[in-house]
Amino acid sequence: MRPIHYHPVWFLETQERGLDHIDLEYNAYTFFGKKFFVKSNRQKRRAGLKEDTPETIVVIVSLPVEIDIFGDDLIRKLTAKIREKFEDNLYEVIESEILKDDIIKTQKMHERIDKGKKLKVFLRELIDKTIKDYFSRILKKTSDTLSMKTKKAISYFALKGYEFSPLSSLKGYDRFSDIELFDPKNRLGKRRKSKSLFSITSINFVEDSQEIEIIIQNNINEEIKNISIAISHIKEFFEKEIRNEMIDIWYPEEELLFISPIVPYIDDYLISINKQDNKGNNQKILSQKIDLKLINKIKS
Numbered sequence: 182m183r184p185i186h187y188h189p190v191w192f193l194e195t196q197e198r199g200l201d202h203i204d205l206e207y208n209a210y211t212f213f214g215k216k217f218f219v220k221s222n223r224q225k226r227r228a229g230l231k232e233d234t235p236e237t238i239v240v241i242v243s244l245p246v247e248i249d250i251f252g253d254d255l256i257r258k259l260t261a262k263i264r265e266k267f268e269d270n271l272y273e274v275i276e277s278e279i280l281k282d283d284i285i286k287t288q289k290m291h292e293r294i295d296k297g298k299k300l301k302v303f304l305r306e307l308i309d310k311t312i313k314d315y316f317s318r319i320l321k322k323t324s325d326t327l328s329m330k331t332k333k334a335i336s337y338f339a340l341k342g343y344e345f346s347p348l349s350s351l352k353g354y355d356r357f358s359d360i361e362l363f364d365p366k367n368r369l370g371k372r373r374k375s376k377s378l379f380s381i382t383s384i385n386f387v388e389d390s391q392e393i394e395i396i397i398q399n400n401i402n403e404e405i406k407n408i409s410i411a412i413s414h415i416k417e418f419f420e421k422e423i424r425n426e427m428i429d430i431w432y433p434e435e436e437l438l439f440i441s442p443i444v445p446y447i448d449d450y451l452i453s454i455n456k457q458d459n460k461g462n463n464q465k466i467l468s469q470k471i472d473l474k475l476i477n478k479i480k481s
Contacts, residue, residue, distance in 0.1 A: 204252060211249035213242040213256040217264065221272040226279075236272045255315055262311045267304055274300050378405065379454050379467050382436065385479045391443050393471065394479075395452060398436045405431045407457040408466075412441045414450050427457075448473040 204213045218235040225234060240263065242256045263271075277297020280290045383396040393412070399405055408428040414421055424441045431437070443450070450471040455463040 204249070206246065206249075209246055210243050211246055211252055213244070213249075213252040215240045215256050215260050217260065219264070219268050219271045223272050223276045236275055238271055251316075251319065255312070258315060259308065259311050262307060263304070266307055267300065270300055273297050274304070277301075377401075381452065381467075381469055384471060384476050386443075386473050386476050387480070388478050389480055393441050393443060393450065393473075393476075395439045395441070396436050397439065397454065399431045399434055402433045404433060405456070409455045409457060409463065410439055411453040411455065412439070412450060413453070414444045414447045443473065 204211050206212075216237060216239045219238055221234060221236045222232055224232055240256060240260050242252055242259060244252050244255075273293070274297045277294045277300075280286065280294050280297075283290065286294070377400055380398050380400055381395060382398050383394070385394045386392075387394055395412070397410070406429060408431050410424075410426045410428065412424040414423055423444065424439075426439065428437070441450075450473070452467075452469050452471065453465060454467040455465050457463055
């Protein structure tokens with residue numbers, strides 16, 4: 182709720198058919214703008230305007246370009262919800278914001294300001310709920326095959342920390358979606374066992390050589406064969422592999438050092454440890470995200 186001075190939505194006619202909103206891409210975000218009129222019953226300060234001159238309302242939705250494919254549908258649904266619940270009262274929010282700037286305020290002005298503040302609280306709650314309900318509904322599993330649109334959204338929200346795990350309820354989290362990123366039949370004990378095969382004991386960012394040093398240990402007292410270590414960087418929430426090394430035999434409790442160059446201007450990387458079976462299929466054992474801004478920095 183703040184003035185937006187430059188956006189093509191200002192040139193959009195509210196009664197124009199076929200084009201009901203406009204979007205603008207800027208700095209890795211897409212801004213979707215929709216304009217409409219609502220009733221008004223406040224004293225206008227601009228010459229030529231009457232008390233009942235309709236208010237011009239603009240709703241702007243900002244989405245990262247990675248998920249801007251949802252913007253058209255989201256802004257229509259969000260605008261419809263806002264108009265359904267608050268169309269007759271939005272002018273009171275505008276009046277409240279204008280009265281805040283007055284140096285001298287009467288008791289009646291304070292009452293109008295307080296009323297506008299309360300409406301803003303309810304409006305924000307509606308917006309938060311509508312957006313959360315929209316994305317959780319969009320990311321419902323309706324078939325065994327997920328669309329590219331859904332996969333792209335899952336990649337984005339998973340990296341932002343949203344839970345897509347059947348174990349999230351055990352952690353005390355609410356499920357964001359019914360989509361699961363691994364088979365729920367895979368029990369917790371089995372996961373812990375597979376993860377305990379290896380551990381990442383050290384990750385360092387070597388500043389002068391612009392490399393990542395990663396030490397991984399075989400935690401069990403036996404040899405492990407056919408292990409691949411993949412290091413990839415994450416750009417636009419998709420992986421691009423920069424190194425993949427195959428380990429024929431990993432000796433008991435042995436620590437191995439892996440060094441990988443970094444990609445300029447990329448801070449997010451992913452380490453994946455996979456075991457290859459006799460048919461050449463990979464089974465993921467462990468994966469961990471690396472953020473260069475958070476790990477230890479050293480000199481070579």
